[in-house]
Amino acid sequence: MQKTQRRLTLLLAAALATVLTMLTVAPASAAGKPARSNGKSNRVIFVHGHSPFGKHDCAKVFSTARKHFTNNGWKGNLLTFGYYSKNKNCSYNAGGSRDTSIKDVAKKFANYVSKHYTKKNKKVDVVAHSMGGLVVRAALHYTHKRTPGFPTKLYIEDVVTLGTPHAGITKSRVTLCGNARQCKDMKPGSSFLKGLPSKMPSTTRNGNMSTDWTTVSSYDDGTVTETSGIAGTADHEVQYNAGINHGELITTSSGNHNGRIKYSTKWTKWHKRISPVGQARLAVYWHATT
Numbered sequence: 001m002q003k004t005q006r007r008l009t010l011l012l013a014a015a016l017a018t019v020l021t022m023l024t025v026a027p028a029s030a031a032g033k034p035a036r037s038n039g040k041s042n043r044v045i046f047v048h049g050h051s052p053f054g055k056h057d058c059a060k061v062f063s064t065a066r067k068h069f070t071n072n073g074w075k076g077n078l079l080t081f082g083y084y085s086k087n088k089n090c091s092y093n094a095g096g097s098r099d100t101s102i103k104d105v106a107k108k109f110a111n112y113v114s115k116h117y118t119k120k121n122k123k124v125d126v127v128a129h130s131m132g133g134l135v136v137r138a139a140l141h142y143t144h145k146r147t148p149g150f151p152t153k154l155y156i157e158d159v160v161t162l163g164t165p166h167a168g169i170t171k172s173r174v175t176l177c178g179n180a181r182q183c184k185d186m187k188p189g190s191s192f193l194k195g196l197p198s199k200m201p202s203t204t205r206n207g208n209m210s211t212d213w214t215t216v217s218s219y220d221d222g223t224v225t226e227t228s229g230i231a232g233t234a235d236h237e238v239q240y241n242a243g244i245n246h247g248e249l250i251t252t253s254s255g256n257h258n259g260r261i262k263y264s265t266k267w268t269k270w271h272k273r274i275s276p277v278g279q280a281r282l283a284v285y286w287h288a289t290t
Contacts, residue, residue: 032121033121033123033153033155033207033208033209034121034122034123034155034209036123036157036209036210036212038285038286039285040073040074040075040076040285041075041076042076042123042124042125042157042158042284043076043077043078043079043117043122043124043125044069044074044076044077044078044079044124044125044126044127044284045079045080045081045091045113045124045125045126045127046058046061046062046065046066046078046079046080046081046126046127046128046129047080047081047109047126047127047128047129047132047133047135047136048061048062048080048081048082048129048130048132049128049129049130049131049132049133049163049164050098050130050131050177050182050183050186051084051098052098052176052177052178053086054084054085054086054097054098055084055086055087055088056082056084056087056088056090057087057088057089058080058081058082058087058088058089058090058091058093059080059088059089059090060089061080061129061250062078062080062250064250064251064253064277065127065250065251065253065277065280066078067253068253068254068277068278068281069281072281074281076125079091079092080092081093081094081109081112082094083095083096083100083105083108083109083135084096084097084098085097092112092116094108094109094112095108096108097180098180098181098182098183099180099181099182100181100182101181101182101185101192102131102134102135102138102182102185102186102192103138103142103185103192103195105135106134106135106136106137106138106139106142106150107139107142107149107150109135109136109139110139110140110142110143110150110151110154111150111151113139113151113154113155113156114151114152114153114154117155118151118153118154118155121155122155123155123156123157123209124155124156124157125156125157125158125159125160125284126156126158126159126160126284127159127160127162127280127284128159128160128161128162128164129161129162129163129164129249129250130162130163130164130165130223130224130246131164131165131182131186132161132164133159133161133162133163133164133166133215134164134165134166134185134186134192134196136156136159136161137159137161137164137166137196137200137201138192138196139154140154140156140159140201140202140208140211141196141197141201143206143208144201144206144208146206152206152207153206153207153208153209154208154209155208155209156209156211157209157211157212157284158211158212158213158214158283158284159200159211159212159213159214160213160214160215160216160279160280160283160284161213161214161215161216161229162216162249162250162276162280163216163217163218163221163223163224163229163246163249163250164215164224164229165186165223165224165228165229166193166215166228166229166230166231166232167188167193167225167227167228167231167232168186168187168188168189168190168193168228169186169187169188169223169224169228170222170223170224170225170228172222173222173223174186174187174188188228196232197232198231198232198233199232199233200213200215200232200233200234200235202234202235212235212236212283213234213235213236214234214235214236214237214238214279214280214283215229215230215231215232215234215236215237215238216229216230216237216238216239216240216249216276216279216280217229217230217238217239217240218239218240218241218244218245218246218248218249218276219239219240219241219242220240220242220243220244220245221244221245221246221249222245222246223246224246226239230262236261236262236283237261237262238259238260238261238262238273238279239259239260239261240257240258240259240273240276241257241258241259241260241270242258243257243258244257244276248276249276250276250277251277252275252276252277253275253276253277253278254275254278255275256272256273256274256275257272257273257274257275257276258270258271258272258273259271259272259273260273261273
């Protein structure tokens with residue numbers, strides 16, 4: 001009888017030890033969101049803009065930017081996200097056409113980041129050109145709102161938008177763009193743009209990582225005005241005075257250029273600044289843009 005009781009006691013002790021071990025060793029997914037940090041090891045996702053032809057070569061669009069990051073010692077993966085079925089050479093291509101709404105593209109982007117990174121407790125940085133910035137802005141906004149079809153949270157640490165029509169594209173580009181759904185979404189005053197809050201979605205909510213935003217515009221951008229490119233409220237806003245057009249915002253990676261930056265509510269004087277691509281690299285490296 002005593003031997004039987006001793007065996008039962010040992011078995012119960014072993015079972016209790018197992019339960020305690022399971023309770024104290026949490027799975028990776030329950031370890032909490034990753035911490036914000038400075039560094040060159042973060043993975044960066046580059047998101048292209050609208051194409052009048054409904055296709056991009058992601059490797060070509062971002063070749064200069066990715067080379068600049070690599071040449072300046074960036075160690076993290078430099079990825080590309082595309083959203084046209086005719087795209088090629090993208091790290092990930094969600095498919096779609098110019099008639100796919102920006103909100104639907106944003107949903108695809110949000111779920112891509114959630115599946116491949118957030119759910120694995122990995123954070124990402126994002127550099128977006130033109131309409132790509134609206135994709136990222138909508139992805140974070142509707143994720144924060146817990147909109148059906150979007151993930152519950154995203155770990156996006158830093159976002160840089162280059163020539164993004166936060167307040168819409170110019171009148172001339174509205175005409176040239178045509179009647180495709182994405183063109184309508186980028187028209188000033190569209191229901192899509194009205195649905196986005198003026199403040200960039202950077203507040204921690206619903207378990208999301210706080211996101212640091214840098215918006216960049218140029219006075220020589222014929223597609224997105226210098227005010228539209230920084231419309232709304234971002235953590236950091238940068239403008240270039242002359243010599244850089246819409247496409248060159250993602251291809252100008254060297255030299256000094258006349259620009260200014262807003263700190264809090266005050267702009268600096270115009271002065272020589274690093275290139276737009278260099279600015280993007282600094283913005284995703286530091287907590288604060290310099």
